[in-house]
Amino acid sequence: MKITRSIFIGLLLMLSSCCPFIEEEHLGNNLYLSEYDNVDRRILYSEEVCSGSGVEIVPMTVLAYAFNSEWIIAKSGNKRTNSNIKYWIIKNKYDVExxxxxxxxxxxxxxxxxxxxxxxxxxxxxLELKTIE
Structure with a gap:
C-alpha cells in the first residue's frame, strides 16, 4: 500500500511540474537553454515557458554557455568526438521587446x-564559457 501511494504521489508531482520531460533555464528575453537529454540541448527563442519548442538560435548540442543581462555566449558541437565545434554570441539586451x-x-x-x-x-x-556536464 505504501509503495502504491508513493508511486501515485511521484506521478502526480511529475505531471504537475511545468516541464516534466524538459529542463529549461531562462537566459533572458524569451531565450531558453532547453534540454531533453545530454545530446538534445539547444538555445531556443520561445514566448511560452516550458513549451520545449521555439525558434532555434543555437542548434544542438550546446556544450558550454554563459550569460548575463547583456550577452549570451555558447559553444556547440559533438560531445563524444569533440568535433564540429562552433561558437555563438547572442545579444541579450534590447531597447524594444x-x-x-x-x-x-x-x-x-x-x-x-x-x-x-x-x-x-x-x-x-x-563572460567565460562553463562546460555542461
Missing amino acids: PTAEIVKSNTLGTLDLEIFSKELKDKGIL
Missing part, C-alpha cells in the same frame, strides 16, 4: 574559436 527575428539578427555564429575570441574582446564581453 525582442522577437525571434530580432534575436536571430543579433546573433553571431557560427564562429571558430579565433573569431569568437576576437569578438569577445572587441565587444568587451567578460
Whole structure:
C-alpha cells in the first residue's frame, strides 16, 4: 500500500511540474537553454515557458554557455568526438521587446574559436564559457 501511494504521489508531482520531460533555464528575453537529454540541448527563442519548442538560435548540442543581462555566449558541437565545434554570441539586451527575428539578427555564429575570441574582446564581453556536464 505504501509503495502504491508513493508511486501515485511521484506521478502526480511529475505531471504537475511545468516541464516534466524538459529542463529549461531562462537566459533572458524569451531565450531558453532547453534540454531533453545530454545530446538534445539547444538555445531556443520561445514566448511560452516550458513549451520545449521555439525558434532555434543555437542548434544542438550546446556544450558550454554563459550569460548575463547583456550577452549570451555558447559553444556547440559533438560531445563524444569533440568535433564540429562552433561558437555563438547572442545579444541579450534590447531597447524594444525582442522577437525571434530580432534575436536571430543579433546573433553571431557560427564562429571558430579565433573569431569568437576576437569578438569577445572587441565587444568587451567578460563572460567565460562553463562546460555542461
